[in-house]
Amino acid sequence: MLNLQIEKRLQGAGGEMKLHVDLAIEEGSFVAVAGESGSGKTTLLRILAGLEKAEGRIVISGETWMDSGYSMPVQRRKIGFVFQDYALFENMTVEENLLFVEEDRVLSSKLLEMTELVSLKGRMPGTLSGGQKQRVALCRAMMKKPTLLLMDEPLSALDPVMRQKLQQEITALHRTFGTTTLMVSHDPSEIYRLADRVLVLDRGEVVADGSPKEVLLKTQGSQKFSFEGELLDITKVDVIYVAVISIGQQLVEVVVSSQEAKHLTIGQKVMVSTKAFAPMIV
Template sequence: MIEIKINKPLHGSNGTMNLDIDLNINEGEFVALSGLSGSGKTTLLRILAGLENATGTLKIDNEYWLNEKYSKDSQKRDIGFVFQDYALFPNFTALQNLLYVKKDKELAKHLLDMTDMYELKDRYPNSLSGGQKQRVSLCRALMNKPKLLLMDEPLSALDPQMRTKLQNEILTLHKEFNTTTIMVSHDPSEMYRLASRVLVLDYGKIVNDGLPKDILLKTKGSQKFSFEGELLDIVRVDVIDIAIISIGQQLVEIVLTKEESKTLKIGQKVNVSTKAFTPNIQGL
């Protein structure tokens, strides 16, 4: 269990505000932090990591990392941190970046195998693609099997195809290690796919907290349209099937016919259009 009760004045482009967080996170939860830029998401991650000061308390499994008398050094906090810009050691190979955290070659090989990076273990960061660098960064963050994994928009710099691939790998790693994870993201489809819980921050405060489907799905008026998207999920509600589809930065819900339910597969690229005011979904 992670218990967070912190306060910190912030000064930014949106003026002065207080980051005021009172939050409990269960072990193994995957929490996505959403909200406008400047709402305090990254600052919260940095406070949890011990990279910024705050007042209040931070308690992890009955151990205080922060209270009125004490702040545990960031190097001694049992965390992994995945940054948007990778933050790899340029003079270390992929494997050496992992072994710097912990001299466990077996675990390093296992993590690199899981992310299809073992064959590139002797490459230096400057010879890796963005997606490959982020895989190494993710593996490195898990080398000490941390109690808490923090990710600050880890996939935002990648192209959509690579982003989807790494999302699947993050899911696989989370299922195996069950690491409590907090991720900052602006991508609704990413949050829906990865998170078990979504928190929305606004002006330093949590204004919404719930399941991804309750926070992210918004139904608006119908109109003629034709868009390509990705089928994220098929949800059974009473006697009907509803498709959850990612279209750009939006999530939409479409009621499926029986035939569509049988032929569509989660993860498939689809075309969503209207015909005689009725939504139609076709696999691509």
């Protein structure tokens, strides 16, 4: 069990706020941490890693990592940390990046095989694609067989096809090693595929905590579909108004009334929902 009672004063976009987290997380679970930028997500991961100080208590599998003035050194914490920018050693080969963490060639070979990197083990990071670099970073994080794997938006810079492939590899590694995983992500589909629990932070407070379905599905009452998007444009066509809305990677047009158009502003977040809908999946 991972028990967290954390408090820390932060300076967010809206001024000073307090990160306040009081949670118990089952060992071997995959927890996604979501929320607006500046809500405290990355700070939470850095506190768990020992990279930032905070008040409170962290106990993992009966081992105290932080408590009333005591903070276990980073190097003694059994963690793996995957950053968004890879953070690889550019002067080392793929294999050397892994072996620098732990001189275990059996484990490094297993990880390289699981992530289809065996043929690239002698290459330097500068010759790899973004997806390949992120796979190396993931393997390197697993070299100590960490009790806790922390990932800070590890796939956000990758294209959709590569993201989906790496999501499968993350799932495979998570299940194989039974690691407790916390991942910061803004991508609902990624969270749904990977996580069994979702925490949503807002100005340092946990405002939602549940399964991906409970937290992410945006339907209310008799709504069948509901999507959040950004209003890009409103144009008048004859007697109606047409709103152009960005939803994920798609642009959609929605007919709105003149009364609705008066209350809409370009750039604002909107919800698009429907009650009567017979969808086709092709």
